[in-house]
Amino acid sequence: MTTTEVREQDKKLPARQEASREPERAVVPSVDVLEDDTGITLLADLPGVAREQLELRVEGDTLQIEAGLSTVMPADLQPVYAEVRVPRYRRAFTLSRELDAARIEANLKDGVLRLRIPKQAHAQPRRIEVKAS
Amino acid sequence: MYASMLSVPGGVFSDFERLRREFDDLFGGWPGPASIRSVAPGSFPAVNVGHTPTSIEIFAFAPGLDPAAVEVNVDRGVLTISGERAAVAPEGERATVYTRERFAGSFRRAISLPEDADPTRIEASYRDGVLRVSIARRESTQPRRITVQ
Numbered sequence: 675m676t677t678t679e680v681r682e683q684d685k686k687l688p689a690r691q692e693a694s695r696e697p698e699r700a701v702v703p704s705v706d707v708l709e710d711d712t713g714i715t716l717l718a719d720l721p722g723v724a725r726e727q728l729e730l731r732v733e734g735d736t737l738q739i740e741a742g743l744s745t746v747m748p749a750d751l752q753p754v755y756a757e758v759r760v761p762r763y764r765r766a767f768t769l770s771r772e773l774d775a776a777r778i779e780a781n782l783k784d785g786v787l788r789l790r791i792p793k794q795a796h797a798q799p800r801r802i803e804v805k806a807s
Numbered sequence: 808m809y810a811s812m813l814s815v816p817g818g819v820f821s822d823f824e825r826l827r828r829e830f831d832d833l834f835g836g837w838p839g840p841a842s843i844r845s846v847a848p849g850s851f852p853a854v855n856v857g858h859t860p861t862s863i864e865i866f867a868f869a870p871g872l873d874p875a876a877v878e879v880n881v882d883r884g885v886l887t888i889s890g891e892r893a894a895v896a897p898e899g900e901r902a903t904v905y906t907r908e909r910f911a912g913s914f915r916r917a918i919s920l921p922e923d924a925d926p927t928r929i930e931a932s933y934r935d936g937v938l939r940v941s942i943a944r945r946e947s948t949q950p951r952r953i954t955v956q
Contacts, residue, residue, distance in 0.1 A: 704908040704909045705909065706904070706907050707904070708895070708897045708902055708903065708904050709902065709903045709905060710898060710903075711901055719871070719909055720936070721853075721870040721936035721937050722866075722936060723935060746866060746937055748864070750860070751858070751864055752858050753855065753856075754856045754857050754858060755855065755856040756855045756856070757854055757868075758855055758868055783871075784872065784933075784935065784936045785871065786871040786936065
């Protein structure tokens, strides 16, 4: 019985290690989402993020924004008071089907990310034939 | 945290935020007394303060501002950062706003400087949406080596 318990623990151990490898803590950035006839505009506040630190990923219908801001503070800085404690931003959105994820345009200026997600070109109108039985 | 782009229940998240704040109030989020000019958590812009051996560094996380329109003032040892950020207007008539979490309007934050700050030597720069104010420390208070005669 003891051996089984040990084995079970052994099995659990890698699982725990995997859990600790889960994505590190990150700040959820504030966003504005606006929609018009041709697409969606998303604005996200990412202060301190340079262009090379920003990563945008589309996986399936998920759009993920991830960015680091490690270079803002000088290395010899002794922190006294901090409201921004985690040097990372992360937020994900589910895109709906009519949006064209392949044509997303991104623009980062003064710490504000502007994403333009256009809508798919209208699907060809088609007539559905009714078959006589 | 996955939020659908078209139906973000903003109310739910703000409720969690309110709950978190209430817990902070009950069990004390910050040890010791708070500064007399402290603001509610989550106020715009977020501020980090630190020091190096020669300067005091203040970082204000204020994205999307025109650097020329940001006011940085020092008066009797209190540094104030103020300005305004315009709301993004939807383009076109049939535009819809789903989520509006980003700060819009005028803001003001005050930070009292330590005694060794030299108000005559202050530099401010704005990069990637972060305003950095660097205040030199008086040389008389900087660490120095005393030679034994």
